[in-house]
Structure formats: C-alpha cells, structure tokens
Amino acid sequence: MDQGFIKLNRKFFSHRMWEAARTFSECEAWIDLIQSARFEATVTIERIGGREIKYGRGQYPASNRYLARKWGWGEQKVKTFMRKLRTEKMIEVEKSQGMNIVTLCKYDVYNGHNSDNISPESPSMVLVIRELSDVKTQPVTRSLTCDQPTDNPNFKKEKKEEERITISPYSPPREYEKMNFDFLDTRLREHFFQWLDYKTSKGQMYKNRRSIELCYKRLITKSQGDCGVAVAIIEQSMANNWNGLFDLQQHKDANSNKLTNGYPKQADYTVDM
Structure with missing residues (x-):
C-alpha cells in the first residue's frame, strides 16, 4: 500500500520505542536530523561544550562524536554518512563557531507550517520520499x-x-583509501578503521599495508580471535590516548604485565607502526 500519508506527532520521538538503545539505520539517522533541527523561525543561542552556539530554523548543532553515540555508530560511519548527504545536497555543514552546524537544505519545503494540508502528491511529501530513495544506502x-x-x-x-x-559498509580513512583491506574480518572493519583514523590524527600513519597487517594480526592474537575483546582493546587504547594496542586490563597476567599507576609500563609505549 503506497497511497495516503502518515502525520507523525513529535511526541513519538520521546516514546520508548524511538528511544530504545539500538543501531540506527541511515533512514532513521536522516529522520532524526529532520526532527532534531530547530523548528522555530527565530534564531537561538545555546551554550554547548563551553561555547555560545548560534543557530536558526532548520539547523542542528551536533558533533560527529555526539551523533555517533546517539545513533550507535562509529565516528567514521558518521563522517561517511554526512559526506554522502552533502554530496546529495541534502545538508550543509559549517564549522565557523567551533562546532558542526548541520543545515537541512530544504527544511522549509518538507517541514512547513501548513502541515495540515499535506497530501501524498504535495512537493513536501514527494521530496521526502525522493530524498530517502536517493540516498545510496548499504545495510x-x-x-x-x-x-x-x-x-x-x-x-x-x-x-x-x-x-x-x-x-560492513565502512570506509578506511582517506589516507588509506587506495589500500586493499580484504584481510579484515568484516565485524571489525568499522572499529579497525577508527583505530587507523585515531592514529592518523596523532600524526602516526602506518607506512604500508604490511605494517597495517602486522598491527591487525597483533590485535587478533591479543584478543584470541574474540571480536568483542578486539573492539574493547581498540576502545581502551583510544580512550587512554595510547600509541599502541595492549591486552585488556582484566586479561593481563599480573606477573608479566604489571600496571604502574594504572598505565602500562614504559616499555609498552612504543609506537605501533
């Protein structure tokens, strides 16, 4: 059945079904951007992260890290998705205020004030349907x-x-786009690409594919092939701003890998390149 339309009350987005912990689809993420953008015509100033952020109708201030937590994604997937929306001219993103301000390009067209007169053939409904279809999603x-x-x-x-x-549809960081990552377990692609992105942000790029393969093999060895442990190892290192991948604290052998003041001993700080 593809006739008629659904008028959705904004209260739905505070309902437990919408707020349930889950990984968002790209469609859900797009709908979330629409419902999160400011509806009022007036410009507002909000203090976010210690900054006074000014934004108006159809705009939404949100960092990639915040959206990653909100949607249950990795930051690399958020970057890829937002780049896709910009390419499709569905959004614009400006950073002049020290934070991403997402602007929905056609917000007034499909989220106007006269919503009571919306019909399936109206420009607003046609645009929403077309844009959801045009986004080239992958499961x-x-x-x-x-x-x-x-x-x-x-x-x-x-x-x-x-x-x-x-x-997994996740892409490697731009610096490694030409490399072949067929050796990665698909369950770890997103998280391993996050690790590569993290290392790049620290100015510690891997020199070639071989060095990346050795790092990945080390990760598999330390996790004993358990993907959940492997993800935890990556997140532990990034959270602690470490240069390399180390055994999880709870899996450490107290005799061979003692901690000093909660951090790995100095020998563990060698750059994992």
Missing part, C-alpha cells in the same frame, strides 16, 4: 542465515563466509 548488518535465492551469484561465496556474521 549495516545482514545475517547470513537468512534464506537467499539459489540463483544469487554471491550465494556460494557468502556460504563460505558463515563465520563472518555481518557485512
């Missing part, structure tokens, strides 16, 4: 246990990868 996860048609050319290949539960 965040796909279970390989789902039934698939036997004439699917990728069926045999996917069956051989039953251990790889999810398919």
Whole structure:
C-alpha cells in the first residue's frame, strides 16, 4: 500500500520505542536530523561544550562524536554518512563557531507550517520520499542465515563466509583509501578503521599495508580471535590516548604485565607502526 500519508506527532520521538538503545539505520539517522533541527523561525543561542552556539530554523548543532553515540555508530560511519548527504545536497555543514552546524537544505519545503494540508502528491511529501530513495544506502548488518535465492551469484561465496556474521559498509580513512583491506574480518572493519583514523590524527600513519597487517594480526592474537575483546582493546587504547594496542586490563597476567599507576609500563609505549 503506497497511497495516503502518515502525520507523525513529535511526541513519538520521546516514546520508548524511538528511544530504545539500538543501531540506527541511515533512514532513521536522516529522520532524526529532520526532527532534531530547530523548528522555530527565530534564531537561538545555546551554550554547548563551553561555547555560545548560534543557530536558526532548520539547523542542528551536533558533533560527529555526539551523533555517533546517539545513533550507535562509529565516528567514521558518521563522517561517511554526512559526506554522502552533502554530496546529495541534502545538508550543509559549517564549522565557523567551533562546532558542526548541520543545515537541512530544504527544511522549509518538507517541514512547513501548513502541515495540515499535506497530501501524498504535495512537493513536501514527494521530496521526502525522493530524498530517502536517493540516498545510496548499504545495510549495516545482514545475517547470513537468512534464506537467499539459489540463483544469487554471491550465494556460494557468502556460504563460505558463515563465520563472518555481518557485512560492513565502512570506509578506511582517506589516507588509506587506495589500500586493499580484504584481510579484515568484516565485524571489525568499522572499529579497525577508527583505530587507523585515531592514529592518523596523532600524526602516526602506518607506512604500508604490511605494517597495517602486522598491527591487525597483533590485535587478533591479543584478543584470541574474540571480536568483542578486539573492539574493547581498540576502545581502551583510544580512550587512554595510547600509541599502541595492549591486552585488556582484566586479561593481563599480573606477573608479566604489571600496571604502574594504572598505565602500562614504559616499555609498552612504543609506537605501533
């Protein structure tokens, strides 16, 4: 059924169904940007992160880190998604106030004041539907246990990868875009790319593919092949501003990897390049 339209009350976005902890789809993220943008016509000034941020109708101040937490994504995926929306001319982002101010380009068209007269053929509804269709999305996860048609050319290949539960659309940092990362477990792609992005931000780029492979193998060894542990190792190092990947504190052998004042001993601070 594709006739008619749905008028959604804004109270829905404070309902437990919307606020339930989950990983947002790209469609949900786009809807969240629409509902989060300022509706009032007046300009407001809000203190955010110690700064006085000025924004108006159709605008939304939000850092990539904040959106990552809100949507259950990694920061690299947020960057990729926002870049995609800018390419599609759905948003603009300016940083002159020291924070990302997201502007929805056609906010007044599909979120006007005369919403009572909206029809399925109105420019506002047509635009929302078109823009949701135009965003070239990829699934965040796909279970390989789902039934698939036997004439699917990728069926045999996917069956051989039953251990790889999810398919990840995440891209490597720009500095590594030309490298082949086929050695990565798809479940760890997002998190490992976050690690590469983190290292790049510290001015510690890996020199070549071989050095990246060795780092990844070290991660797999330290996590004993457990993806959950591997993710925790990456997040632990980034949270503590460490240069390398180290065993989780709770998995450390007290005799061989003692902590000094809560930090790894000095020998552990070698740059993981």
